[in-house]
Amino acid sequence: YVRGIFKNLHGWFINCLRYLFCCFQDRAGQFFSSGHTNNWAVLVCTSRFWFNYRHVANTLSVYRSVKRLGIPDSHIVLMLADDMACNHRNPKPATVFSHKNMELNVYGDDVEVDYRGYEVTVENFLRILTGRLPPSTPRSKRLLSDDRSNILIYLTGHGGNGFLKFQDSEEISNVELADAFEQMWQKRRYNELLFIIDTCQGASMYERFYSPNLMALASSQVGEDSLSHQPDLAIGVHLMDRYTFYLLEFLEDIHPASKTNMNDLFKVCPKSQCVSTPGHRTDLFLRDPGSVLITDFFGSVRKVELTMETINLTDPIEQLESAESGELQKEMHTYADQLPVSEIIHQKPKQKDWHPPDGFILGLWTLILLVFFQTYGVKHLKHIF
Amino acid sequence: MATTEVERRRGQLAALSIAAVVIIVGVPLWWRTTETYRAWLPVSQIKELAKLQLHLSADVEVVFARGTVTPEQQKKVPLTQTQNMEHRVDEDTALSYRYETRYRTATIMEEDALNQPTAAEADLSLHTLSESPSGSLVVYVIPESSSLLPQNVDVYIGQRRTALLRIGSQMRVGKTLEQLLAHMEPRIKQVLHVMSFSHTDITAALSNRVRISPGNKESIADSMRAFKSSPGYEITFSLLNPDPKSHRLHWDIEGAVETYIQPLLTKLSPVANFSIDSQTLYYAMLGVNPRFDSSRSTYTLNADSLAHVINPVEARLGSNAASSNPVLNFLLYIPDAHHSPLYIHDHKKQQVPTNAFHSPRWGGIMVYNVNEFYEVDTVFPVDINIDMAKVMGVFLAQLRLLLGVQSSTPPPGFLVAPCGNAGLADWELDRLMWSRSVENIATATTTITSLAQLLDQIGNIVINDNIAQQVSSAVTSLQLAVSELEAGNLGFALQYSKEAILSSERAFFDPSLLHLLYFPDDQKFAIYIPLFLPMCVPILLSLLKIVSEARQKHREKKPKKD
Numbered sequence: 001y002v003r004g005i006f007k008n009l010h011g012w013f014i015n016c017l018r019y020l021f022c023c024f025q026d027r028a029g030q031f032f033s034s035g036h037t038n039n040w041a042v043l044v045c046t047s048r049f050w051f052n053y054r055h056v057a058n059t060l061s062v063y064r065s066v067k068r069l070g071i072p073d074s075h076i077v078l079m080l081a082d083d084m085a086c087n088h089r090n091p092k093p094a095t096v097f098s099h100k101n102m103e104l105n106v107y108g109d110d111v112e113v114d115y116r117g118y119e120v121t122v123e124n125f126l127r128i129l130t131g132r133l134p135p136s137t138p139r140s141k142r143l144l145s146d147d148r149s150n151i152l153i154y155l156t157g158h159g160g161n162g163f164l165k166f167q168d169s170e171e172i173s174n175v176e177l178a179d180a181f182e183q184m185w186q187k188r189r190y191n192e193l194l195f196i197i198d199t200c201q202g203a204s205m206y207e208r209f210y211s212p213n214l215m216a217l218a219s220s221q222v223g224e225d226s227l228s229h230q231p232d233l234a235i236g237v238h239l240m241d242r243y244t245f246y247l248l249e250f251l252e253d254i255h256p257a258s259k260t261n262m263n264d265l266f267k268v269c270p271k272s273q274c275v276s277t278p279g280h281r282t283d284l285f286l287r288d289p290g291s292v293l294i295t296d297f298f299g300s301v302r303k304v305e306l307t308m309e310t311i312n313l314t315d316p317i318e319q320l321e322s323a324e325s326g327e328l329q330k331e332m333h334t335y336a337d338q339l340p341v342s343e344i345i346h347q348k349p350k351q352k353d354w355h356p357p358d359g360f361i362l363g364l365w366t367l368i369l370l371v372f373f374q375t376y377g378v379k380h381l382k383h384i385f
Numbered sequence: 386m387a388t389t390e391v392e393r394r395r396g397q398l399a400a401l402s403i404a405a406v407v408i409i410v411g412v413p414l415w416w417r418t419t420e421t422y423r424a425w426l427p428v429s430q431i432k433e434l435a436k437l438q439l440h441l442s443a444d445v446e447v448v449f450a451r452g453t454v455t456p457e458q459q460k461k462v463p464l465t466q467t468q469n470m471e472h473r474v475d476e477d478t479a480l481s482y483r484y485e486t487r488y489r490t491a492t493i494m495e496e497d498a499l500n501q502p503t504a505a506e507a508d509l510s511l512h513t514l515s516e517s518p519s520g521s522l523v524v525y526v527i528p529e530s531s532s533l534l535p536q537n538v539d540v541y542i543g544q545r546r547t548a549l550l551r552i553g554s555q556m557r558v559g560k561t562l563e564q565l566l567a568h569m570e571p572r573i574k575q576v577l578h579v580m581s582f583s584h585t586d587i588t589a590a591l592s593n594r595v596r597i598s599p600g601n602k603e604s605i606a607d608s609m610r611a612f613k614s615s616p617g618y619e620i621t622f623s624l625l626n627p628d629p630k631s632h633r634l635h636w637d638i639e640g641a642v643e644t645y646i647q648p649l650l651t652k653l654s655p656v657a658n659f660s661i662d663s664q665t666l667y668y669a670m671l672g673v674n675p676r677f678d679s680s681r682s683t684y685t686l687n688a689d690s691l692a693h694v695i696n697p698v699e700a701r702l703g704s705n706a707a708s709s710n711p712v713l714n715f716l717l718y719i720p721d722a723h724h725s726p727l728y729i730h731d732h733k734k735q736q737v738p739t740n741a742f743h744s745p746r747w748g749g750i751m752v753y754n755v756n757e758f759y760e761v762d763t764v765f766p767v768d769i770n771i772d773m774a775k776v777m778g779v780f781l782a783q784l785r786l787l788l789g790v791q792s793s794t795p796p797p798g799f800l801v802a803p804c805g806n807a808g809l810a811d812w813e814l815d816r817l818m819w820s821r822s823v824e825n826i827a828t829a830t831t832t833i834t835s836l837a838q839l840l841d842q843i844g845n846i847v848i849n850d851n852i853a854q855q856v857s858s859a860v861t862s863l864q865l866a867v868s869e870l871e872a873g874n875l876g877f878a879l880q881y882s883k884e885a886i887l888s889s890e891r892a893f894f895d896p897s898l899l900h901l902l903y904f905p906d907d908q909k910f911a912i913y914i915p916l917f918l919p920m921c922v923p924i925l926l927s928l929l930k931i932v933s934e935a936r937q938k939h940r941e942k943k944p945k946k947d
Binding site: 035037038070071072073074123126127130131132133134138139142144146147148179183186187188256257300301302303304305306307308309310311312313314315316317318360361362364365368369372375376 | 392395396399403406411414415418592593609610613637640641643644645688691692693694695696699700704705707708709711729731737738739741742743744745746747749751773774775777778779781782783785786803804806808831832835839843893894895896898899916920923
């Protein structure tokens with residue numbers, strides 16, 4: 001009887017070893033299956049005003065998950081249209097909570113916001129995606145991806161059928177977004193791209209995509225509204241949107257070595273929890289979603305190779321000559337006037353391009369008609385009509 | 386009655402003149418004021434470039450030493466042969482390779498050089514005799530009896546652009562020159578494959594243009610590992626000291642960079658610009674806990690956990706905020722006193738001799754153990770001088786891999802000379818220059834054609850003069866690069882291709898090319914109708930009235946005439 005148990009254990013142990021061996025093989029296979037070497041994330045919150053607190057909390061929760069899973073700040077472009085943590089109406093300053101009863105502060109100590117406030121515009125967003133930034137833009141504000149980068153793009157805010165509202169004053173249409181992705185593809189600025197949008201009628205934003213290797217998820221279909229999750233009575237606003245809330249819950253279970261794939265992500269927030277129907281689009285994606293790991297987009301698992309070779313260097317290190325010279329040369333320096341007031345005050349007005357005055361054409365026609373009627377009198381109207 | 390007639394006539398004239406003003410003055414004025422400025426682009430030349438036809442040519446010189454050819458064969462030498470190979474990659478891209486082989490016999494000085502005791506010395510003295518231009522090769526054919534090469538080696542590939550090929554015994558007796566050449570041809574082809582451009586490398590370089598499905602795992606790994614062609618790179622050397630209380634580290638990084646790394650970078654200066662900086666980070670831990678291996682009483686990191694080492698460290702590495710060049714990070718990690726010595730184990734649980742690993746397109750990390758510096762009763766902190774030669778040997782090897790210099794394993798019977806203190810053999814530089822030129826040309830043509838297509842599709846984008854100028858200069862540089870490549874002038878081809886890339890990237894990424902003017906058609910109607918409809922309706926109606934009156938009059942006249 002004992003021998004039988006021992007045999008079972010032995011068999012189980014062998015099977016375990018075989019499974020582990022297969023794991024090693026699979027991991028080697030994973031090196032080549034995804035084809036990317038680095039990860040980027042562009043996280044955008046497009047709404048301002050205090051009552052849109054939940055959109056900032058959405059974006060910050062995704063930011064936290066992405067950082068926790070390994071993407072460094074230098075590879076994350078975070079755009080927040082308004083500052084909730086230091087808003088006058090925030091009863092708990094320097095915090096942004098994502099859960100009621102203030103369980104999780106997603107603002108933290110090391111948030112690095114790249115575009116804040118009024119810098120979050122459609123133009124800047126499209127400039128980041130297409131790379132057409134002015135040369136003075138610092139590295140942290142650029143998306144320096146290459147043809148082996150997997151990019152995660154997360155948008156949240158208020159949207160409608162075919163558009164997403166930025167800053168309550170402008171909008172980006174789904175055609176512009178699709179064209180921007182196509183320009184990224186032409187310049188090989190991404191290997192694979194995951195697009196997540198949490199707005200009302202979000203599925204309309206990915207309808208027009210036509211570039212390869214795009215996968216898209218949205219929180220609601222056309223004609224549906226995405227709803228917010230729960231208000232917090234102490235802060236006084238809704239803290240998160242439903243879709244992102246359940247997405248965050250899903251991502252909290254992911255760690256850098258986990259093997260969960262995209263099919264599980266598609267199941268996040270079914271209609272019973274979300275009230276709206278989340279949608280996804282994978283027809284442009286070349287790989288099967290079941291073989292795409294969550295960490296391919298949300299995390300940053302590096303490929304690593306062992307260095308097998310070394311070069312035999314035999315020269316001794318040259319001693320660099322010290323740069324001190326014998327005598328110190330003295331130069332006269334003058335204090336530079338930092339604010340040349342005289343130049344500013346007597347500045348000539350800048351030459352602006354001449355534009356015809358507004359309503360020029362309207363005025364022209366009104367003038368012509370007035371002259372006509374003035375000369376020939378109103379009774380000639382009947383010749384015309 | 387006459388007055389009404391006059392008045393009616395005046396009314397008709399007024400209506401006609403208003404219509405005339407609208408059509409002749411108004412419509413062109415509206416057109417001019419609402420059109421976008423689009424400078425002229427050389428669209429036809431861009432279309433020509435879209436169909437890329439690359440000709441690569443290499444000059445090969447085959448020199449027969451004494452004892453390899455019989456006297457009657459020697460009379461037929463010197464001769465020149467040309468070989469052409471065509472490949473069609475896809476419908477827009479075609480490649481053709483041309484090898485111009487010149488055969489001759491060795492001069493007396495070359496014979497003396499070939500009489501040196503070892504192959505390395507022979508290589509050196511041959512180099513002092515003549516310097517071959519970049520892109521060309523010289524193969525010296527030595528007799529079987531020569532003692533330059535060891536027993537099982539037939540080909541020795543030197544540090545410059547020469548190779549030594551030993552003739553086998555069956556090639557000699559009673560054969561004509563053509564038979565001898567035909568017999569040697571597979572070997573020479575192999576030499577060319579190793580030392581000059583090969584079809585796999587060139588098609589890999591075209592990956593920007595052509596989406597090729599890669600063949601095997603090595604080629605995928607190769608294409609993912611090396612950085613893409615860029616005008617500049619930044620190299621950062623970082624020393625990570627997690628335990629400053631135990632170790633006080635001294636590394637002569639300036640001297641080491643000057644002695645070991647700078648020669649390689651100077652040699653690579655036609656390819657790209659490099660900027661180097663270094664830093665020391667304290668209390669920077671690895672993100673992974675090493676395991677204690679009791680059998681060897683060392684700490685180990687196994688290969689699977691290495692992937693998670695880089696991310697926590699990367700957050701602390703800075704980068705130069707001013708440039709957008711790709712960054713290569715080389716990290717030297719000194720394990721803390723509690724976790725010394727630390728060795729990296731591969732999948733088979735063997736110690737990796739270099740104790741280093743690298744990540745594709747990122748950089749490399751080396752673990753340097755210092756526990757041998759501890760004496761019996763050391764007082765912490767211990768002063769440690771790091772052996773920069775050993776460290777830089779590893780970093781240099783990693784740098785070569787990351788820049789794409791490393792080639793595949795040579796065929797059997799080949800002996801490749803170690804690359805020497807410059808870190809790069811001349812023929813390796815040539816190979817890199819071939820693939821970089823092709824890659825630059827492919828990328829620049831793709832950029833220019835997609836830019837032209839984009840500007841054509843979206844009619845609302847303004848094309849300024851500077852963009853048109855950049856595009857024209859990119860097109861000119863591309864045409865020059867392709868022609869220089871065909872002529873075999875590798876240096877010029879690379880330079881023109883770099884200029885083409887710079888101009889095309891500047892044109893494509895110009896900030897003024899932002900398309901924010903998407904108007905759906907119904908919005909366009911909504912804007913123009915309130916402006917133009919109220920004034921066009923009376924004009925149109927009056928014109929119609931004039932026409933109908935004229936027709937009526939004409940009809941009345943007709944019966945009168947009859």
